[in-house]
Amino acid sequence: MSTYNNTKLDANELNQRRREALSKIDNAEFGWFHIRACLVAGVGFFTDAYDLFAINLVTPMLGMIYYGGPLPSDLDLGIKVSASIGTFIGQIVFGALADRLGRKRMYGVELMIIIVATLGQALSGNGYVLSLPSALIVWRLIVGVGIGGDYPLSAVITSEFATTNRRGAMMAAVFAMQGFGYLTTGIVAIILLAAFKTQIMADIHNLDYVWRILIGFGCLPALVAVYFRLTIPETPRYVLDIENNLNKAERDVATVLKENRNHLQSEDDAAEAVISNPATAKGSFSDFCAYFSKWQNFKVLFGTSMAWFALDVAFYGIGLNNSFILSSINFSGVKGDNWTTCWNAAVGQIIIVLLGAVPGYWVTVFTIERLGRIRIQVIGFVMSCILFCVLGFAYHPIKDYSVALFVFLFAATQFFQNFGPNSTTFIIPGEVFPTRYRSTGHGIAAGSGKLGAIIAQVGFSQLKDRGGPNAFIPQLLQIFALFMLIGLIVTFLIPETKGKTLEELSNEDEVGQSYTTSNNNSLDEEK
Template identity: 50%
Template sequence: MDYDRVTQIRAKAFAHLDEAQFGWFHLRAILVSGVGFYTDSYDNFVINLALPMLYHVYFPKSPDLQYPSDFPQRNPNYDAWMKAATSYGNLFGQLSFGYLGDKLGRKNMYGVELMIMIVCTIGSAFSASAIRGANILQTLAVWRFFLGIGIGGDYPLSAIITSEFANVKWRGTMIAAVFAMQGIGILTGGLVTLATLAALQNSIRSDPAYLDLVWRIILAFGVIPAMGAVYFRLTIPETPRYTVDVIGSVDQAERDVEKVMALNATRDVSSNWVGEEVANGTRANVKKGGFWAHFGQWKNGKILFGCAFTWFALDVAWYGLSLNASTILTLINWNGSNSLPPYDNYWQKTVGQVIIACMGTVPGYWVCVALIDRMGRKPIQYLGFAVITVCLLILAIAWDTIKNNTVAFCVVFTIAQFFFQFGPNTTTFVVPGEVFPTRFRSTAHGMSAAMGKLGAIIGVEAVGPFFSMNPKAVLYVFTVVMALGGVATYFIPETMGKTLEALSGEDDAFESQETIL
């Protein structure tokens, strides 16, 4: 084998990707990955709007259904388990799809997770109690768990595919733009709920049992964007970096890069990939295995620790707050009174969540998209953790006063939501897609994301049930965890302006391995 030629072809192919102008293929990659993430976030967070209506109908406080159910107050652990069911699936999906993305290839797994989501979204919307055995909550929880597997699988695959096709200049922006669709998904959940409530207003006012139809519609809506993205995901090409560094086909990667460059210049984001996907040719020597040997070295292990722990810390508070938004709005008396008619009660709470999304959540994502390749990942993450820590500390210290001042609470809470997105919620997704070697990149991203979902489970299931009973204690816990996340940011490198190979040391490893052989 002519190793000099292999090195030259590999370096040339990657240089074309790294130095390419932002073009139509890049835009297509963002849209294909972003639509999936839009669906992920919609499905993940709409449960916060759906569950109160389900409880209202199936576990009523009064036979006439005129008052919101007190089921969450009577069964806080059950409520938390329902909200965390998807996170359990996320954890499993992130680990399994992360590993399979490295083992079988990015392309071979991409689209599978969306098909899982489509089936399980439909199943969730048609959940019902059995005559004997599982009740509707248990049935829904099972569907939500498997839905979570599909959602979890999307995290490493979307991040890695976007990262490995991106150029250096816009890589952070591209990955962050994919993740920013999470904010649009959260906002859409509120808007779909408002539209469904408005469409069924007269029916709900005359018979609150029509809320059963509302929560089913808002869950089922998640299938629409997922179906629209399946074809494009199944036809996306394998990344040239995986083709070289894992499969070992250098000539194939060179041809693939040429096709990517051609599609990038085609003013059509729907242009399809054509040509032979697998071909014989010059083969690179591929380094196999060695995951634990690689990360057993502190210089590499500390990066995996930093990515995993910061994501864990973030999700403890992020999911703990986001999936308990209805509880928070009730605690600050946003809905006025639980004595409001059912329609007005749910309309008011949904409007509150839409306002929070518009004021803090969605803008935070897109400000991060605009600045991540100018400020860098670490400064944004440090800033985000610091501001969130201060905001949560203010809420904890002043809770007895601020809970009765809706405007003051919304200002502080909105600032915190803004810096969640213009901060660690975005950067913890971006950095793991950049810092690991190609052969471990999907696995390590999946592990980092899974640690995040472990944090989400703790935030929702272990801490969340105490929100109604002792919100100050919960806020103090979240404050400490956010501060620890800021400290752990020290262990991740700054990735702005660097190639993936420079960050992972793959160029040096590739050349030294060829020298030995």
């Protein structure tokens, strides 16, 4: 058996090297690597939003093709809520795995799940044992797992590679790709409806081509991004704080920033030498409980989770059901003309996204480093609360006075949700937790949001027709206003993260009392 000598190194020197490596990341010039990281992560969120919200246009088509009218409410709910259930599972599971196994190892896996499940949806059919709606529910549960995994992985990878003064803008830009994904569903639907108009007018069953191509199109951007995700390097913070390999982290930082690496030891030595810090806290269930048992840490986890929960009750309550809301004001529904009903629903979605969602996302990108995360979140919750109150309590007067005014106010709620908590609830959890729990914490916060989405979808489905078709929508909008108020209140538990490094935000003292350097093989032998 071979033996290797461990050499005691000066702790102060190695702590200084660690700080220098982190400082290079935090203060780097914004360059091509940062743009590439945003694009690779952003394509995933484009795909996520496309897959999630395309179903908003698909379910009415399924009803027309297979049921000669609206899709039965239980099937409509099952198809929509299954993706949210899968997303919840993916957020929790991938969040924990990324902290345990590494960001790089898990990144790309979630996109492969999305690709397979999206194709599965598009190719589903009725069978003797499994009906088409049942098959869609199963496939959407699976696609949701992939979508859920994208949240903590993309957020944490972007935050750990970003510079301090651009971290919020980079994460917001990644998340803003959701707006384009949402918009693209409407555009693709319009193109397909125009292409198949003659066939659909002749036989409604030709809508089957439209919904299958509409769903299947979601594979294309994911296929583009898979290779780049599989080849993205591990984040230096994970290498430093969890793998405890300072030499490798220094080499990776130099590679990412295109530095001259002559000041580092040779490539072979750097690959072999492992610098570990026995004083560094290791991720474990007991340590997780100890860390979050402290109020200053738990309140951040509770605040980010509850704010995301409150936001998603309203965001998904209307986002996955806007066709019902538009039809309730006679904007999309055209009696006896299925093609025009589908066309108007797609046009309505485009109008709402262009007026509200896309501008809201990008205003956040360009203002978050100036205004800060908390101020934007407060503005978004306050304005959304006011607008939901106006729409809820004056629903019939506004609808009777002007459909255009109603659509404008409805789009305004989308704007202030996206220029506000829909962006910041994604960004902040990727910044406020220590490296060993950053992905887990983000997954818990995101999963809490999906619980809100599930509750909203079940509640919307069960309550919207109480008292008559779409009769309870005003009361639902009032309920959404209440959740916006709850989100506003818990926002004050969350710290402002603008201009602070991830280490400053972790609520931990920097440790590094005793470093040793050893060969990788000796570590294996010691195990």
